[in-house]
Amino acid sequence: MNGITLDKTAQEFVNQVEELSHSNLSQCWHCLCCSGGCPFSKDMDVLPNSIIRMIQFGMKEQALNSSTIWLCVGCNTCSMECPNAVDMAAIMDALRQMAIRKNAKIAEPGVLAFHNAVVDSISRYGRTHKLEIMMRYKFSEKDLFSDIDLGLKMLSKRKLDLLPSKVKDKKSIQSLFKMSGEVS
Amino acid sequence: MNDIPNQLSYFPGCSLATTAKENNTSLKSFLNHFDIDLSEIEDWNCCGSSSTHSVNSKLALSLAARNLFLAPPNQQVLIACPGCFLRLGYAKMTLNASNEKQTQYEKHFDRPYNKNLELVHFFELLAKMSGKGFFKNLTGRLNGLKIAPYYGCMLARPPSMNKEKNHYGLIENTMATLGGEPIRWPFLSSCCGTFLSVSKPKIAEKLVNRIMKGAIQSGAECIVTACAMCHLNLEIRCKPGNRLPIFHFSELLSLALDKKASKDWFKRHLINPEPLLEKKQLIPCQNGRKSNGFFR
Ligand code: SF4
Numbered sequence: 001m002n003g004i005t006l007d008k009t010a011q012e013f014v015n016q017v018e019e020l021s022h023s024n025l026s027q028c029w030h031c032l033c034c035s036g037g038c039p040f041s042k043d044m045d046v047l048p049n050s051i052i053r054m055i056q057f058g059m060k061e062q063a064l065n066s067s068t069i070w071l072c073v074g075c076n077t078c079s080m081e082c083p084n085a086v087d088m089a090a091i092m093d094a095l096r097q098m099a100i101r102k103n104a105k106i107a108e109p110g111v112l113a114f115h116n117a118v119v120d121s122i123s124r125y126g127r128t129h130k131l132e133i134m135m136r137y138k139f140s141e142k143d144l145f146s147d148i149d150l151g152l153k154m155l156s157k158r159k160l161d162l163l164p165s166k167v168k169d170k171k172s173i174q175s176l177f178k179m180s181g182e183v184s
Numbered sequence: 185m186n187d188i189p190n191q192l193s194y195f196p197g198c199s200l201a202t203t204a205k206e207n208n209t210s211l212k213s214f215l216n217h218f219d220i221d222l223s224e225i226e227d228w229n230c231c232g233s234s235s236t237h238s239v240n241s242k243l244a245l246s247l248a249a250r251n252l253f254l255a256p257p258n259q260q261v262l263i264a265c266p267g268c269f270l271r272l273g274y275a276k277m278t279l280n281a282s283n284e285k286q287t288q289y290e291k292h293f294d295r296p297y298n299k300n301l302e303l304v305h306f307f308e309l310l311a312k313m314s315g316k317g318f319f320k321n322l323t324g325r326l327n328g329l330k331i332a333p334y335y336g337c338m339l340a341r342p343p344s345m346n347k348e349k350n351h352y353g354l355i356e357n358t359m360a361t362l363g364g365e366p367i368r369w370p371f372l373s374s375c376c377g378t379f380l381s382v383s384k385p386k387i388a389e390k391l392v393n394r395i396m397k398g399a400i401q402s403g404a405e406c407i408v409t410a411c412a413m414c415h416l417n418l419e420i421r422c423k424p425g426n427r428l429p430i431f432h433f434s435e436l437l438s439l440a441l442d443k444k445a446s447k448d449w450f451k452r453h454l455i456n457p458e459p460l461l462e463k464k465q466l467i468p469c470q471n472g473r474k475s476n477g478f479f480r
């Protein structure tokens with residue numbers, strides 16, 4: 001096992017995450033309840049509670065490069081298990097957004113591509129247009145053929161609308177994007 | 185909400201407005217039967233759900249805030265999608281806690297913020313309706329249909345909201361009142377995989393098939409969910425051997441009303457529930473309530 005050296009940047013990282021996530025990391029006593037309850041912990045390279053440990057040890061790069069922050073779907077299951085009211089989903093949101101801003105290595109680029117396709121759709125219509133999101137996502141991932149049967153079936157069942165459901169006041173949506181800063 | 189209003193504002197959200205139209209129409213038609221009318225918030229936008237708050241929390245708050253500012257004052261807002269309910273509720277909590285943010289958004293939208301706007305989840309309304317005896321005359325209607333109640337992660341919330349009501353058991357109670365047989369099973373609050381269904385289908389497939397298998401092994405004839413995203417994920421990521429019809433909660437509620445369920449809703453399902461409905465003699469009418477089709 002690698003040794004851990006704590007330096008003063010460790011506390012800085014803790015402060016940043018706490019500020020962004022409005023949570024208090026020192027509430028965590030590392031009981032692992034969150035990781036036990038998380039439906040995705042088996043697929044993550046670092047367990048959710050270990051992410052908190054990493055932050056406390058100043059292991060910024062490892063935390064931001066983990067697949068964990070991308071596989072977390074923010075379902076809050078962990079928060080229902082946590083005896084100390086740690087807002088894990090908010091911590092993951094904070095790390096993800098830091099990773100984007102700091103151009104960190106993204107462990108799951110496909111997940112980010114999907115999020116971007118969704119946000120892009122909202123910027124154009126104020127609502128999500130599933131068919132277009134799927135098309136854009138598939139193009140960005142250069143993966144046009146997986147799920148094609150499924151897509152056709154959904155079209156035939158009219159689950160995927162050809163035309164988007166739209167907000168009329170387009171300008172008001174654009175102004176929300178302006179005030180909130182563009183993403184990634 | 186102590187009394188049940190006849191008129192509510194309504195926030196459908198993107199899923200109910202598009203992929204889950206059958207959830208939207210069945211919900212409206214169900215409430216309509218009890219003379220509860222819904223008026224959509226004029227020009228509503230996406231609640232800022234999963235993808236948005238994953239990559240930009242401020243944008244997620246702003247999107248949710250626009251809906252809160254658009255909602256007419258003095259009228260409760262009904263929300264059926266658990267994701268939308270959480271996002272709008274979270275935005276309301278955030279704004280209520282910060283005068284600074286309130287002022288900022290008041291300036292932006294050029295109208296006053298209504299900190300008392302009541303957001304009501306469909307579960308809350310249903311619990312009230314049930315308490316008032318709305319469903320008394322509907323006993324036995326579901327003909328013993330064996331139902332696996334599926335909540336997914338819809339009742340999980342961030343710690344800052346953990347003092348709110350849970351409504352665990354509501355699906356079971358309502359279904360039992362209407363003559364269904366809710367079964368006990370282990371996966372009722374196991375997550376469906378949400379958006380990973382698109383970018384990490386293998387992961388979603390694993391979760392979904394565990395849930396579907398669990399329902400089959402517990403003797404359920406169908407699954408009922410109150411989340412449109414769960415409905416879609418269970419349907420699209422389920423392997424052929426693990427198929428079981430999946431209903432929106434509002435569809436099953438409507439099936440318990442005379443001639444209020446429409447075949448059109450079930451035609452939009454990827455896992456065809458019609459054979460089961462036939463077997464259980466719960467055949468809905470052809471096109472909503474206008475048709476002369478028979479119900480049971
Ligand atoms: S459940 Fe809560 S206290 Fe326990 S390890 Fe997870 S975050 Fe820490």
Ligand code: SF4
Pocket residue numbers: 034037038039040041048071072073074075076077078079088089092
């Ligand atoms: S919020 Fe994230 S970390 Fe928590 S249980 Fe859900 S996926 Fe796991």
